[in-house]
Amino acid sequence: MQWIDFRSDTVTHPTPAMRRAMAEAEVGDDVYGDDPTVLRLEELAADKLGKEAALLVPSGTFGNQLALFTHCRRGDEVIVEDNSHIVWHEAGAAAVIAGAHLRTIEGDNGLMAVDAIERRIRVGDDIHEPRTGLICLENAHGNGRVLPLSAMADTAALAREHGVPVHLDGARVFNAAAHLGCDVREITRHVDSVMACLSKGLAAPIGSILAGPADFIAQARRKRKLLGGGLRQAGVIAAPGILALTEMAARLDEDHQNARYLAEGLAKLPCVDIDPADIHINLVWFRFNADIDAAELMSALKQAGFLANPPHQGAMRLVTHWQVGRADIDRLLDVMQRVLSD
Numbered sequence: 001m002q003w004i005d006f007r008s009d010t011v012t013h014p015t016p017a018m019r020r021a022m023a024e025a026e027v028g029d030d031v032y033g034d035d036p037t038v039l040r041l042e043e044l045a046a047d048k049l050g051k052e053a054a055l056l057v058p059s060g061t062f063g064n065q066l067a068l069f070t071h072c073r074r075g076d077e078v079i080v081e082d083n084s085h086i087v088w089h090e091a092g093a094a095a096v097i098a099g100a101h102l103r104t105i106e107g108d109n110g111l112m113a114v115d116a117i118e119r120r121i122r123v124g125d126d127i128h129e130p131r132t133g134l135i136c137l138e139n140a141h142g143n144g145r146v147l148p149l150s151a152m153a154d155t156a157a158l159a160r161e162h163g164v165p166v167h168l169d170g171a172r173v174f175n176a177a178a179h180l181g182c183d184v185r186e187i188t189r190h191v192d193s194v195m196a197c198l199s200k201g202l203a204a205p206i207g208s209i210l211a212g213p214a215d216f217i218a219q220a221r222r223k224r225k226l227l228g229g230g231l232r233q234a235g236v237i238a239a240p241g242i243l244a245l246t247e248m249a250a251r252l253d254e255d256h257q258n259a260r261y262l263a264e265g266l267a268k269l270p271c272v273d274i275d276p277a278d279i280h281i282n283l284v285w286f287r288f289n290a291d292i293d294a295a296e297l298m299s300a301l302k303q304a305g306f307l308a309n310p311p312h313q314g315a316m317r318l319v320t321h322w323q324v325g326r327a328d329i330d331r332l333l334d335v336m337q338r339v340l341s342d
């Protein structure tokens, strides 16, 4: 069955050009620093992300947790927004790998108030206190919204004042830049390290990038090896990653326009609450304002050839990407209209 998959942008298949690049990739042993395609990807990614150096890692979670593991000492505290991926979806890795404690702040649509961050920064002169080892931001946020650059600048200034590094979970930082109409470096200039996914809307089959200062990335490379993340002939995954950056980043606006189109259609359906103006990137979150038969809805979608994650606590997410077009969206809306009107 050829599914039309609205579950996430993690489901994207590599493009035909990526598959050709994978087959033709020049390779070497990356642990020895010999894979020319990985080196080319890391150099390109560092430049695109405005950092001195970059490191290819297997996943976004790996990149985030490697950042915590490299920035933090064991027992450090990490200030992070309560609904971030690092808190909800990384299997408690911060405690296991970095040995760090997550100090969460309830954000406003994912945005932590600067004064709330400041109240939680440990100044470190009290024997009872842990050290604040890192502040983490997420932009674009998993709630589908893009944090304003001014808010990132304010957080960066506070962090600098206290000598605390800032890491950006930039799984969708290229989506954020497309929404803001700015170069990615306008976002990443406010943080010390950034993780960016090649494998979501950018459609690479696997891989993320961790970028930052050269000495930080050198330490991270060593810690990646410690975690068993040393790569060998990884040129076969770096080659599609290069196309992700050089070709797919430029088309993300199409996914955002499709997401807005989907949201406008959802807004016309019975018992759906959504404001299309809230749609910043390719993540379309909405709520049901009445009891619906979720099992019937999911079954009807599946029978029509659509994959979607079921509603959770009344909220549901649909995600657009390069393998979802307007005709697919129209058909999905027709199915939802029929089920929700019953």
Ligand SMILES: Cc1ncc(COP(=O)(O)O)c(CN[C@H](C(=O)O)[C@H](C)O)c1O
Binding pocket: 007, 008, 009, 010, 058, 059, 060, 061, 062, 085, 086, 089, 138, 140, 141, 142, 169, 171, 172, 197, 199, 208
């Ligand atoms: C903001 C952010 N940061 C990090 C990650 C982790 O990336 P991977 O470990 O899946 O490559 C994700 C993946 N997000 C996935 C999704 O959205 O379907 C799931 C929830 O893990 C993410 O959304």
